[in-house]
Amino acid sequence: MTAGVGRFAAELRPLSASSTGGKTSETLALIDWAIQTHPDLLMPSAFNLNGVVLIDLAVRAGYRGQVVFVDTGYHFPETLQTRDRLAARYSELEFVTLNAGASAQDGRTPPELYAANPDACCAARKVAPLQEYLRRKNPSALLNARSRDQAATRAKIPSVEEGSSRIKINPLAQWTRQELEAYAAEHDLPVNPLYADGFLSVGCWPCTRAVRPGEDARAGRWAGQGKTECGLWAGDGKL
Numbered sequence: 001m002t003a004g005v006g007r008f009a010a011e012l013r014p015l016s017a018s019s020t021g022g023k024t025s026e027t028l029a030l031i032d033w034a035i036q037t038h039p040d041l042l043m044p045s046a047f048n049l050n051g052v053v054l055i056d057l058a059v060r061a062g063y064r065g066q067v068v069f070v071d072t073g074y075h076f077p078e079t080l081q082t083r084d085r086l087a088a089r090y091s092e093l094e095f096v097t098l099n100a101g102a103s104a105q106d107g108r109t110p111p112e113l114y115a116a117n118p119d120a121c122c123a124a125r126k127v128a129p130l131q132e133y134l135r136r137k138n139p140s141a142l143l144n145a146r147s148r149d150q151a152a153t154r155a156k157i158p159s160v161e162e163g164s165s166r167i168k169i170n171p172l173a174q175w176t177r178q179e180l181e182a183y184a185a186e187h188d189l190p191v192n193p194l195y196a197d198g199f200l201s202v203g204c205w206p207c208t209r210a211v212r213p214g215e216d217a218r219a220g221r222w223a224g225q226g227k228t229e230c231g232l233w234a235g236d237g238k239l
């Protein structure tokens, strides 16, 4: 087990669904532990609802590190605007954009590879740039915003996840979407405006649609393509 994980390696005690305040306190305590134990901590982010809430909580807990975003060249303008609004609001953080200025026409992957082979497209445009960056920075831990209720495939995410080269700390693992929405509203957070149009999880525009009533939050990602993850958090090349 990675040194220092002990206190949080087991699940945090069950949190009251009716008490976002109590859940916030537990989450701040976990992030504080992460900062103290892993001063080289990094936070990758795609600036979805979860990510925006995590950024706010992390700043409250004292995080002053990097927020790393991968520009695949296929992001919605609203996502890039959300990044810029967050960077302006949280000036104590360093927002890093990998592949800054990437475009769908940059020749890095064949046109419409996303349709023919989305795994290859994600691997080249999203996973590889972040893996390369992490190889150089070599942080001992990552702060990640995934939560269990985003999708059935995420239903067992632990608060602290062991990895071969670094641990992943998932402070929002036990937050529900309703709690995240309530927190964002209470703190007037700059949520991606596409969220209000049903894009509960926003990825690249060729691979994201609005979610229909009754679907889970990530049902609009690669819909109908038999793919549920980009490869950053699951699969052979996961972080």
Ligand code: SF4
Pocket: 072, 074, 113, 114, 117, 118, 119, 121, 122, 123, 125, 126, 203, 204, 205, 206, 207, 230
């Ligand atoms: S989400 Fe779609 S467009 Fe974006 S990198 Fe993956 S396959 Fe390519």
